[in-house]
Amino acid sequence: MESLISTKSLDRGARYEEIVPQIESLIKEESDFIANLANVSAALKLALKDEASWVGFYLVKSGDLVLGPFQGKPACVRIQMGKGVCGTAAKNKRTVIVPDVAKFPGHIYCDPDSKSEIVIPLMRNGEVLGVLDVDSSSVGSFDETDSLYLERVADMVVEKLP
Ligand code: SME
Numbered sequence: 001m002e003s004l005i006s007t008k009s010l011d012r013g014a015r016y017e018e019i020v021p022q023i024e025s026l027i028k029e030e031s032d033f034i035a036n037l038a039n040v041s042a043a044l045k046l047a048l049k050d051e052a053s054w055v056g057f058y059l060v061k062s063g064d065l066v067l068g069p070f071q072g073k074p075a076c077v078r079i080q081m082g083k084g085v086c087g088t089a090a091k092n093k094r095t096v097i098v099p100d101v102a103k104f105p106g107h108i109y110c111d112p113d114s115k116s117e118i119v120i121p122l123m124r125n126g127e128v129l130g131v132l133d134v135d136s137s138s139v140g141s142f143d144e145t146d147s148l149y150l151e152r153v154a155d156m157v158v159e160k161l162p
Pocket of ligand 1: 085106111
């Protein structure tokens with residue numbers, strides 16, 4: 001994992017072009033979903049470096065989002081469907097980009113360092129199985145480039161979920 005590419009001089013899209021295939025090869029041989037989610041969150045956190053203060057997964061359990069493998073500070077364990085950025089992305093089954101969390105009504109302050117956030121739903125056959133959440137300690141960190149590539153990562157992850 002030392003060799004994971006995170007060259008700051010490359011633009012974000014070029015960095016994802018390098019990261020995403022590495023993540024794919026990291027999880028393709030392993031069937032244990034917890035191990036895979038743990039490695040994906042670690043790889044994304046490492047690759048995004050200072051731009052991501054928190055990277056992790058919430059998985060749908062009995063209708064709630066429950067904290068899964070992550071990298072960063074300890075976070076809220078349960079989020080109700082429709083609540084916060086994560087619950088909104090899960091309920092609407094759409095990626096949510098929040099440039100400034102202070103301006104998102106109902107944002108849940110799990111990570112005190114978070115200033116902007118992107119949440120990607122993990123979808124299989126129209127059903128939401130969880131979310132991938134990436135937080136940044138800067139305002140306006142995420143855009144459509146992030147959603148494009150993180151949605152690809154989410155698709156890979158979904159194949160590994162039970
Ligand atoms: N901010 C999220 C909660 C999860 S933490 O950021 C890790 C939300 O509003 O759903």
